[in-house]
Amino acid sequence: MSQVLSRVHSERAVDLELAREHNLSTDEYERMLRIVGRAPSLTELGIFSAMWSEHCSYKSSRVWLKKLPTEGPRVIQGPGENAGVVDIGDGQAVVFKMESHNHPSFIEPYQGAATGVGGILRDVFTMGARPIANMNALRFGDPNHPKTKHLVSGVVAGIGGYGNSVGVPTVGGETEFHAGYNGNILVNAMTVGVAQTDRIFYSAAAGLGNPVVYVGSKTGRDGIRGAVMASAEFSGDSEAKRPTVQVGDPFTEKLLIEACLELMATDAIVSIQDMGAAGLTSSSVEMADKGGLGMELDLGRVPQRERGMTPYEIMLSESQERMLIILKPGREQLAEAIFHKWELDFAVIGKLTDTGRLVLRMNDKLYADLPVRPLVDEAPKYERPWERTPAPSPLDAAYDLPSPALDVLKTMIGTADLASKRWIWEQYDSLVRGDTVFGPGQSDAAVVRVDQTTSKALAITTDCTPRYCVADPVQGGRQAVAEAWRNLSAVGALPLAITDNMNFGNPEKPRIMGQFAGCIEGMAEACRVLDFPVVSGNVSLYNETDGEPILPTPAIGGVGLLADAHRAVGLALRDGLTLLLVGEPGTGHLGRTLYLREIHGKEAGPPPPVDLAAERRAGDFVRGQIQAGRIQASHDVGGGGLLVAVAEMAMASGVGAALELEEQAGLLFGEDQGRYILGTTDPDAVTRSAEQAKIPVRRIGQSRGSVLALGTASIEVAALKQANEAWLPALMAGEI
Amino acid sequence: MQAAVVVFPGSNRDRDAVRALTLVTGRAPHTVWHHSTELPKADLIVLPGGFSHGDYLRCGAMAAHSPVMREVRAAAERGIPVLGVCNGFQILVEAHLLPGALLRNAALKFSCKRVTLRVETSNSPFLRRYNAGETITIPSAHGEGNYFAPPDLVKRLEDEDRVAFRYTYEHNGSVKDIAGILSENRRVLGMMPHPEDAVEELTGGIDGKRLFESIVEAVAQ
Numbered sequence: 001m002s003q004v005l006s007r008v009h010s011e012r013a014v015d016l017e018l019a020r021e022h023n024l025s026t027d028e029y030e031r032m033l034r035i036v037g038r039a040p041s042l043t044e045l046g047i048f049s050a051m052w053s054e055h056c057s058y059k060s061s062r063v064w065l066k067k068l069p070t071e072g073p074r075v076i077q078g079p080g081e082n083a084g085v086v087d088i089g090d091g092q093a094v095v096f097k098m099e100s101h102n103h104p105s106f107i108e109p110y111q112g113a114a115t116g117v118g119g120i121l122r123d124v125f126t127m128g129a130r131p132i133a134n135m136n137a138l139r140f141g142d143p144n145h146p147k148t149k150h151l152v153s154g155v156v157a158g159i160g161g162y163g164n165s166v167g168v169p170t171v172g173g174e175t176e177f178h179a180g181y182n183g184n185i186l187v188n189a190m191t192v193g194v195a196q197t198d199r200i201f202y203s204a205a206a207g208l209g210n211p212v213v214y215v216g217s218k219t220g221r222d223g224i225r226g227a228v229m230a231s232a233e234f235s236g237d238s239e240a241k242r243p244t245v246q247v248g249d250p251f252t253e254k255l256l257i258e259a260c261l262e263l264m265a266t267d268a269i270v271s272i273q274d275m276g277a278a279g280l281t282s283s284s285v286e287m288a289d290k291g292g293l294g295m296e297l298d299l300g301r302v303p304q305r306e307r308g309m310t311p312y313e314i315m316l317s318e319s320q321e322r323m324l325i326i327l328k329p330g331r332e333q334l335a336e337a338i339f340h341k342w343e344l345d346f347a348v349i350g351k352l353t354d355t356g357r358l359v360l361r362m363n364d365k366l367y368a369d370l371p372v373r374p375l376v377d378e379a380p381k382y383e384r385p386w387e388r389t390p391a392p393s394p395l396d397a398a399y400d401l402p403s404p405a406l407d408v409l410k411t412m413i414g415t416a417d418l419a420s421k422r423w424i425w426e427q428y429d430s431l432v433r434g435d436t437v438f439g440p441g442q443s444d445a446a447v448v449r450v451d452q453t454t455s456k457a458l459a460i461t462t463d464c465t466p467r468y469c470v471a472d473p474v475q476g477g478r479q480a481v482a483e484a485w486r487n488l489s490a491v492g493a494l495p496l497a498i499t500d501n502m503n504f505g506n507p508e509k510p511r512i513m514g515q516f517a518g519c520i521e522g523m524a525e526a527c528r529v530l531d532f533p534v535v536s537g538n539v540s541l542y543n544e545t546d547g548e549p550i551l552p553t554p555a556i557g558g559v560g561l562l563a564d565a566h567r568a569v570g571l572a573l574r575d576g577l578t579l580l581l582v583g584e585p586g587t588g589h590l591g592r593t594l595y596l597r598e599i600h601g602k603e604a605g606p607p608p609p610v611d612l613a614a615e616r617r618a619g620d621f622v623r624g625q626i627q628a629g630r631i632q633a634s635h636d637v638g639g640g641g642l643l644v645a646v647a648e649m650a651m652a653s654g655v656g657a658a659l660e661l662e663e664q665a666g667l668l669f670g671e672d673q674g675r676y677i678l679g680t681t682d683p684d685a686v687t688r689s690a691e692q693a694k695i696p697v698r699r700i701g702q703s704r705g706s707v708l709a710l711g712t713a714s715i716e717v718a719a720l721k722q723a724n725e726a727w728l729p730a731l732m733a734g735e736i
Numbered sequence: 737m738q739a740a741v742v743v744f745p746g747s748n749r750d751r752d753a754v755r756a757l758t759l760v761t762g763r764a765p766h767t768v769w770h771h772s773t774e775l776p777k778a779d780l781i782v783l784p785g786g787f788s789h790g791d792y793l794r795c796g797a798m799a800a801h802s803p804v805m806r807e808v809r810a811a812a813e814r815g816i817p818v819l820g821v822c823n824g825f826q827i828l829v830e831a832h833l834l835p836g837a838l839l840r841n842a843a844l845k846f847s848c849k850r851v852t853l854r855v856e857t858s859n860s861p862f863l864r865r866y867n868a869g870e871t872i873t874i875p876s877a878h879g880e881g882n883y884f885a886p887p888d889l890v891k892r893l894e895d896e897d898r899v900a901f902r903y904t905y906e907h908n909g910s911v912k913d914i915a916g917i918l919s920e921n922r923r924v925l926g927m928m929p930h931p932e933d934a935v936e937e938l939t940g941g942i943d944g945k946r947l948f949e950s951i952v953e954a955v956a957q
């Protein structure tokens with residue numbers, strides 16, 4: 001023992017105090033000592049603290065995530081790899097994942113958001129997929145909070161700056177505002193890629209003696225301990241954490257994509273993993289652990305941007321645009337030539353061993369010698385105490401319309417969550433690659449053709465309604481999954497699978513853990529009933545500032561398949577369609593609606609319940625009708641309710657509608673679930689099919705002209721559009 | 737017709753250009769890496785959109801000094817048609833194959849949308865299948881497409897009928913709403929919007945297709 005002690009070099013002695021500065025608890029410190037069997041070195045402490053951070057170890061969430069269904073007949077790879085993989089036929093697979101970059105984006109919005117996009121892109125092309133679309137789900141604080149504008153403009157510029165440069169279209173997403181995010185914004189980025197099913201790359205190391213290769217950018221001192229930072233609450237001094245935020249270079253990422261895909265077309269790669277959170281630490285440990293092997297690295301060979309970096313810094317740097325690759329023996333020259341052509345660094349930094357240990361050397365000194373398996377398997381796993389969210393009280397009044405319905409409509413579509421996000425999406429290149437069939441604002445889900453040789457396409461959506469989740473996490477979890485499924489069905493796509501991005505507050509508080517548990521329960525039910533498994537995901541906890549948590553936000557990224565993109569249906573009305581309301585009519589549910597919040601100033605009551613069986617029937621019916629070519633416009637009834645949904649269809653084209661609906665708040669603005677509006681030239685056939693399938697259908701009007709009419713009242717669609725589009729530019733110009 | 741698409745590190749609409757050319761000509765274009773010191777024999781050279789070398793300096797400034805650009809210039813001087821789209825237009829301007837400059841958009845933001853353009857002339861191998869004065873809709877996506885030229889240059893471009901396209905409304909601050917210009921011999925076209933992303937009904941319409949059909953027809957003669 002003493003021999004080992006003297007061998008491993010440490011720049012300073014590691015004690016409990018230093019461990020606590022690294023966010024390890026006393027228990028975790030003792031567990032580390034047991035595993036190491038001697039005093040750990042500083043580098044080793046850094047490795048433990050990163051691997052056991054909430055961000056890398058999922059220590060609070062793992063026991064709950066297991067409850068989500070992750071399998072299905074098309075699922076090739078579920079959670080546990082860099083991204084999920086689902087079969088889409090013809091030897092092709094869709095590879096996708098969503099990931100948060102919340103903490104860094106609050107501290108430094110441009111770089112935080114940009115590197116969020118870069119990280120999720122790498123997770124997808126690491127698997128051998130060419131990225132074909134990006135999405136993002138953003139949540140900001142109160143529009144009038146002094147920081148909000150700065151954060152919106154920085155995050156949007158960062159997402160655009162990165163995504164536009166790498167040439168992957170950003171085709172949609174969602175943006176919401178709520179005071180609950182004043183101290184912790186959410187930036188969830190999703191990438192969708194396409195791979196050949198026989199050319200998918202995994203991260204498990206294999207082959208004794210095989211070279212371990214580092215490619216991409218050089219390592220610098222940026223983002224050191226970023227994973228640890230992202231695993232803690234904020235207090236007033238969060239700006240002081242700016243040095244923990246990474247700096248992105250989309251140009252290098254673009255080169256890295258091309259170089260990796262070029263290398264992947266050869267037979268040189270055994271396995272590959274991007275260096276994301278916790279950089280070289282997590283990539284080396286995870287690759288070795290999955291392969292049941294050891295790894296020896298000479299950190300002096302790691303390409304470095306700065307002089308004098310210590311092993312601790314090299315292992316914990318989160319410099320961007322880097323990958324770790326295990327090559328087949330003898331393929332080093334081939335690989336090096338490709339990376340040099342793309343003007344990227346390439347270095348053999350070590351080899352695989354059969355010791356099961358991670359051994360790190362630099363300048364002939366030993367800095368770490370750790371058993372790999374316990375570092376991963378014995379990572380702490382907490383069954384944190386949790387309490388069920390109390391059931392919300394029913395609404396205390398009827399909350400009737402305070403003014404004519406069309407006036408209420410015009411007000412509502414100019415409020416933060418319903419206002420057009422054109423100001424945002426026009427800063428994203430949604431058209432590069434030339435495969436975008438429906439981009440932002442055109443349909444319930446974006447539709448992107450798989451490649452130019454086919455008319456097969458993917459439908460993509462991101463969804464979550466945090467105002468429902470906070471009132472009733474189980475219903476909110478169900479609804480988030482159901483809405484994603486509904487949005488895919490509404491364009492005519494077959495929903496395949498989801499990725500989830502679980503954004504919550506401090507899990508050490510039973511109330512927060514109860515929100516997490518409730519959302520998982522609801523999501524799991526919905527995934528099961530809708531045959532919509534989870535194939536990848538990410539958990540972001542500690543989204544709290546000074547004890548104030550965010551709204552529970554389980555953001556869902558859903559992907560669906562369209563055999564023929566020509567059949568996809570958008571939401572734009574055209575003249576001469578009959579409008580049908582499809583699905584259970586509901587009760588005119590007003591609890592937790594945008595109507596209640598924006599018109600009556602109340603966030604109260606239970607959220608609308610989700611009947612998953614009815615959801616499934618209605619969605620399967622709608623998809624069938626679209627695929628049969630009977631539907632010319634389609635939109636789900638979401639936030640804002642029925643009248644808002646019709647208005648959105650009208651604003652998308654400028655064509656109006658004459659509606660036959662009672663002027664009643666619940667009917668017009670209730671957010672009952674599982675409903676669609678279909679515009680059809682053949683209402684009799686659709687109605688007959690609906691009756692056969694026992695799906696409720698109601699004719700609600702006709703599309704025509706340029707006016708939205710409700711009974712004898714009417715409003716120009718152009719006036720609605722003006723109200724809808726004015727809000728965000730005015731906010732950003734400082735006019736609100 | 738055989739086309740060649742030059743690929744710079746950071747090009748990102750090279751695939752879009754290759755796709756459009758393949759669709760229209762029935763033949764995949766050559767792709768030429770920026771390091772090349774010779775060009776394959778080609779009837780058309782395309783400089784595609786993207787962010788060459790990251791465009792951290794002035795857009796196109798570094799790419800304009802790539803080895804391949806010497807060959808592009810020589811080819812242009814021989815009368816080989818050259819099309820520069822978006823970043824390609826910026827590179828042509830930086831390489832002085834077209835006059836003027838491209839500044840940041842007046843709104844200081846990247847802007848992606850389908851824009852309507854007025855075709856100002858059909859007198860070019862790239863434009864013969866359009867009618868002067870007609871309007872077309874094609875995608876546009878750039879942060880630095882604000883065309884600038886001093887008044888005497890603008891006058892010269894107009895007098896010589898070298899304005900190829902104008903936006904039909906104020907789009908990015910470009911002087912006189914200029915979206916694309918021609919060289920003196922009318923065989924070099926630089927434009928900010930993306931005709932290569934408007935060649936199929938399913939994905940953005942077909943208003944850009946005639947530009948490629950025009951050049952095929954011109955080359956065939």
